Amino acid sequence: MAKTETVTLDAAPRSWLPPLDGGTALMALLIGFMGFYVLYPLILIIINSFNTATIAEPPVYDLKAWREAFSEPGIWRSLWTSVKIGVMLQLLAMPVGIFTSWLLARTNILFPNALEFGFWISFFMPSLATTFGWMLMLDPSTGLINAWLRQVPFLSGLNFDIYSFAGIVFVHLVGNGLSTKVMLMTPAFRRMDASLEEASRMSGASALTTLLRITVPAMTPVIVVVFLLSVIRIFSSFEIELLLGVPWGFYVYSTKIVDLARQEPPLVSHAAALGSIILVFLAIFIPVQRKLISRRHFTTVTGQFKPKIIDLGVWRYPATAFLMAVVFVIDVVPLLSVLGGSFMTRFGFFNLPRTWTLEYWKMALNDPRILQGLHNTLIVAVSAGLIGAFVFSLIGYILVRTKLPGRGILDAICWLPSAIPGVLSGLGLLWMFLGTPFFRPFYGTIVLLVVAQVLGGITLATQILKANFVQLGKELEESSRMSGAGFWRTYLRIVFPLMAQTMVMVGVIKFMFAAQHNSAIILLATSETRTLSLLALDQIAAGYREVASITVILITVLTLGLAIVARSFGLKVGIRGD
Amino acid sequence: MSYLRIQKLFKTFGQVTAVNHIDLNVAEGEFFTLLGSSGCGKTTTLRMVGGLEKPDGGEIHLGDQCLVAPAKNLFIKPEKRNMGMVFQSYALWPHMTVFENVAYPLKLRGIKGAQAARKVSEVLGQVGLAGLEERPAPALSGGQQQRVALARALVFSPKVLFLDEPLSNLDAQLREEMRRELKSLQQRVRITVIFVTHDQIEALSLSDRIAIMKFGVLEQVGTPEDVYFRPATPFVRDFLGKTFLLPGKVSALSDDKIQVAVQGVGAASLAVPRANVIGATNGFPAVGQGAMVAIRPEQVDLSGRSRDGEMNVVEAKLQATQFLGDRYEYTVTLGSETRVLVSPASQGLKAGDRVWLELKPEGMTLWPAEK
Numbered sequence: 001m002a003k004t005e006t007v008t009l010d011a012a013p014r015s016w017l018p019p020l021d022g023g024t025a026l027m028a029l030l031i032g033f034m035g036f037y038v039l040y041p042l043i044l045i046i047i048n049s050f051n052t053a054t055i056a057e058p059p060v061y062d063l064k065a066w067r068e069a070f071s072e073p074g075i076w077r078s079l080w081t082s083v084k085i086g087v088m089l090q091l092l093a094m095p096v097g098i099f100t101s102w103l104l105a106r107t108n109i110l111f112p113n114a115l116e117f118g119f120w121i122s123f124f125m126p127s128l129a130t131t132f133g134w135m136l137m138l139d140p141s142t143g144l145i146n147a148w149l150r151q152v153p154f155l156s157g158l159n160f161d162i163y164s165f166a167g168i169v170f171v172h173l174v175g176n177g178l179s180t181k182v183m184l185m186t187p188a189f190r191r192m193d194a195s196l197e198e199a200s201r202m203s204g205a206s207a208l209t210t211l212l213r214i215t216v217p218a219m220t221p222v223i224v225v226v227f228l229l230s231v232i233r234i235f236s237s238f239e240i241e242l243l244l245g246v247p248w249g250f251y252v253y254s255t256k257i258v259d260l261a262r263q264e265p266p267l268v269s270h271a272a273a274l275g276s277i278i279l280v281f282l283a284i285f286i287p288v289q290r291k292l293i294s295r296r297h298f299t300t301v302t303g304q305f306k307p308k309i310i311d312l313g314v315w316r317y318p319a320t321a322f323l324m325a326v327v328f329v330i331d332v333v334p335l336l337s338v339l340g341g342s343f344m345t346r347f348g349f350f351n352l353p354r355t356w357t358l359e360y361w362k363m364a365l366n367d368p369r370i371l372q373g374l375h376n377t378l379i380v381a382v383s384a385g386l387i388g389a390f391v392f393s394l395i396g397y398i399l400v401r402t403k404l405p406g407r408g409i410l411d412a413i414c415w416l417p418s419a420i421p422g423v424l425s426g427l428g429l430l431w432m433f434l435g436t437p438f439f440r441p442f443y444g445t446i447v448l449l450v451v452a453q454v455l456g457g458i459t460l461a462t463q464i465l466k467a468n469f470v471q472l473g474k475e476l477e478e479s480s481r482m483s484g485a486g487f488w489r490t491y492l493r494i495v496f497p498l499m500a501q502t503m504v505m506v507g508v509i510k511f512m513f514a515a516q517h518n519s520a521i522i523l524l525a526t527s528e529t530r531t532l533s534l535l536a537l538d539q540i541a542a543g544y545r546e547v548a549s550i551t552v553i554l555i556t557v558l559t560l561g562l563a564i565v566a567r568s569f570g571l572k573v574g575i576r577g578d
Numbered sequence: 579m580s581y582l583r584i585q586k587l588f589k590t591f592g593q594v595t596a597v598n599h600i601d602l603n604v605a606e607g608e609f610f611t612l613l614g615s616s617g618c619g620k621t622t623t624l625r626m627v628g629g630l631e632k633p634d635g636g637e638i639h640l641g642d643q644c645l646v647a648p649a650k651n652l653f654i655k656p657e658k659r660n661m662g663m664v665f666q667s668y669a670l671w672p673h674m675t676v677f678e679n680v681a682y683p684l685k686l687r688g689i690k691g692a693q694a695a696r697k698v699s700e701v702l703g704q705v706g707l708a709g710l711e712e713r714p715a716p717a718l719s720g721g722q723q724q725r726v727a728l729a730r731a732l733v734f735s736p737k738v739l740f741l742d743e744p745l746s747n748l749d750a751q752l753r754e755e756m757r758r759e760l761k762s763l764q765q766r767v768r769i770t771v772i773f774v775t776h777d778q779i780e781a782l783s784l785s786d787r788i789a790i791m792k793f794g795v796l797e798q799v800g801t802p803e804d805v806y807f808r809p810a811t812p813f814v815r816d817f818l819g820k821t822f823l824l825p826g827k828v829s830a831l832s833d834d835k836i837q838v839a840v841q842g843v844g845a846a847s848l849a850v851p852r853a854n855v856i857g858a859t860n861g862f863p864a865v866g867q868g869a870m871v872a873i874r875p876e877q878v879d880l881s882g883r884s885r886d887g888e889m890n891v892v893e894a895k896l897q898a899t900q901f902l903g904d905r906y907e908y909t910v911t912l913g914s915e916t917r918v919l920v921s922p923a924s925q926g927l928k929a930g931d932r933v934w935l936e937l938k939p940e941g942m943t944l945w946p947a948e949k
Contacts, residue, residue, distance in 0.1 A: 193667055193669065195665040195666070195667050195669035196669045196671060198630050198656070198663070198665065198669065199663065199665055199669040199671075199727075199730070200671075200682070201629075201630065201655070201656040201657050202628060202630075202656055202657070202659075202661060202662065202663040202731070202740075203657070203682055203683035203686060203730065203734070204657045204658075204660070204683050204686040204687060204734070205657055205682075205686050206655070206657055209686070213682075214671055217671075217673040217674075218671060218672055218673055220673060311632070
């Protein structure tokens with residue numbers, strides 16, 4: 001009898017908590033896997049910046065690459081240019097974004113929901129579409145707007161050249177620069193306790209004074225978070241600079257790295273030296289950023305939702321007109337111009353005998369390169385979506401729900417990719433696949449692209465999942481455990497089905513990232529594994545604008561279209577105010 | 579002429595009529611309370627006076643100034659009305675210290691430097707927060723935040739002070755303490771106060787006059803004693819405190835009394851003073867008509883000795899008795915109603931006993947029978 005009892009006592013805790021060794025092993029596995037996945041390529045970059053041999057040769061370590069890289073002024077200039085673009089963009093986007101969010105969330109402008117949807121569209125629209133759409137408008141010689149300006153008396157001297165510093169900043173702003181801020185800040189503005197503003201009005205302050213002295217300062221924590229999230233992306237931007245800067249020899253940090261790695265002979269160790277500098281910068285900045293973001297000075301955004309809004313009086317009409325103009329510029333112009341580009345015999349030439357044509361669509365739909373690009377895009381994006389949703393939901397669950405040691409480390413590793421420019425992870429993965437015998441057979445296959453793109457958007461995905469796990473009632477899982485189910489059974493039978501909707505959304509986000517972003521895969525793809533968006537970059541560079549329009553439309557339909565479907569499943573973006 | 583005059587004030591939210599043509603007059607220096615359950619329109623009325631909500635119709639005047647009149651397209655913005663308000667959530671600005679919160683209205687009025695500092699410390703002293711100037715606002719306790727909100731609303735000597743359920747977020751003990759302080763503060767600074775609450779104790783204890791609202795309409799306006807002892811409508815009667823309701827028939831009339839035979843509580847007959855008849859119109863009361871006698875539990879004396887047949891005595895059943903140290907509580911059932919009576923002395927009674935209740939004539943009110 002006594003012996004049986006001992007056995008029961010031993011077994012009891014095992015069925016309640018995940019077996020201690022099992023949990024620790026799982027944690028060790030995840031940290032090891034994610035650490036290898038995220039950190040190892042970066043370490044390779046630093047090591048190889050001291051390696052002057054080519055990838056295939058045995059390594060030779062010296063400081064030659066560093067010396068050469070930094071005796072060339074172009075490298076320093078590209079870094080400085082990245083900073084200048086980032087600063088300029090934030091100087092414009094932050095105030096406009098704050099003002100727009102306030103208008104959308106706190107005032108009685110007309111059509112607030114439709115206008116907010118306009119920013120939502122812009123947020124999910126591939127930057128390729130915005131960039132290309134505005135290229136068709138603002139090309140100095142063929143751009144539609146410039147062509148029109150030449151015909152207007154007195155304005156014929158005006159010419160907006162999109163291939164310029166100002167052009168790049170403008171496209172950043174209308175691409176995601178503004179809409180990201182509006183998407184993140186509007187919900188927070190909406191949840192702010194309206195009586196804070198009312199108390200200011202009663203104290204004798206006008207609506208404008210209240211906005212500047214009360215609303216914006218009270219929203220500082222949210223504004224700081226949005227600012228920090230944006231600042232760290234300075235070094236990540238890629239497509240816009242590639243399309244608008246490289247043609248006139250204007251390089252930023254990310255395009256410079258690609259240029260160094262792709263020139264003949266490739267200067268990969270120079271690229272690695274340049275990348276290492278950014279890694280050092282990030283190693284200092286990321287902990288500061290995390291600390292600032294996690295520190296909560298004060299809670300302004302209370303749970304209670306008070307739909308009291310500010311009456312703008314006669315200003316409600318100009319304010320609405322302003323937002324409509326912004327939405328027109330960020331959504332309507334690029335979409336229409338890309339669409340027009342695909343159906344016009346020659347884009348912008350309305351006086352040709354045959355202005356409109358279906359020729360390019362017929363050509364494109366029979367073009368094996370486009371079909372292969374579509375095929376590749378679907379493989380990469382669907383894999384990224386599926387793997388991402390499963391792996392990151394498990395990570396999110398472990399971070400929120402378990403007390404396993406090492407959660408802080410895992411959380412930090414998942415935070416990293418948001419800060420690491422795609423070009424750098426691509427460069428690191430290139431080394432990993434070429435330099436490690438075990439991985440070498442995969443080089444040149446589409447597996448590389450999948451591996452690179454699964455990382456994209458992991459921070460956003462983990463944050464969304466974490467937020468949702470926190471909301472999921474713990475009792476639901478505990479009752480499963482009390483009923484006798486173990487950790488894995490509870491996860492698969494209770495948590496997984498309950499979180500299905502969130503996982504679908506995470507999968508969709510991963511899919512969109514993978515289908516839109518090029519910076520991580522541009523160094524890894526070959527002409528056989530090229531995705532649609534890489535193909536579009538090549539087509540634009542080669543000057544096939546009409547066909548490029550069609551590729552861009554396909555990408556837009558794949559990503560924005562999916563986002564709209566996901567929206568009906570409740571896809572939401574925003575910062576939780578607390 | 580009254581100080582604050584509200585005329586035919588009207589406001590709808592979509593299909594819902596929040597405030598339905600109310601008229602109110604508040605005298606200068608008066609502590610005036612809007613009392614009602616949530617959704618009755620009391621806060622909306624307050625916000626319209628403050629300018630935070632625009633009425634759909636009617637007018638509001640303060641002194642000789644018209645604040646809002648939609649018909650004349652006249653609306654004075656809240657910041658121009660010079661009125662102070664304490665919000666239910668206190669609405670302290672989290673990015674400012676106590677001093678900065680309280681000094682904000684002064685700054686907007688061009689009062690700065692030493693003069694502002696003197697005023698702030700004076701008003702903080704009045705609310706009992708002297709010396710806390712440099713604390714960040716969110717670092718204070720609920721009761722302290724409440725006092726800062728009060729100081730901020732008072733610092734610029736507003737014409738009217740609005741209090742929107744200011745005590746509802748405090749715990750019971752603190753609420754009682756704040757209630758007393760609020761009253762003494764108002765008496766010291768002699769400011770006109772409009773107070774919104776759903777708590778009848780707060781309303782009765784603080785107010786000079788009370789307006790009881792229901793579905794956007796004023797049910798009764800009067801002093802606390804008025805509305806408590808002489809409720810004008812069944813709603814007011816049932817909203818303020820507990821009452822026994824005894825249905826019966828008018829059996830005889832005299833010059834100063836109405837005799838009512840009540841059913842189901844012994845062969846009792848009640849004599850209600852004629853002055854206590856509510857709604858004496860349309861030939862009510864007349865012999866043979868259905869009627870209701872209402873009385874507060876505190877106007878009832880309980881006795882365990884049989885008093886069958888006596889005037890104004892009814893028979894009831896004792897359900898439970900509880901000893902609370904300084905008093906006894908008796909739960910009695912009278913007709914269809916169960917109420918708690920309080921008595922200082924033990925009468926050796928136990929649950930299930932028959933008891934006799936003497937209803938004090940001055941406490942009884944007579945109402946037409948309810949359909």
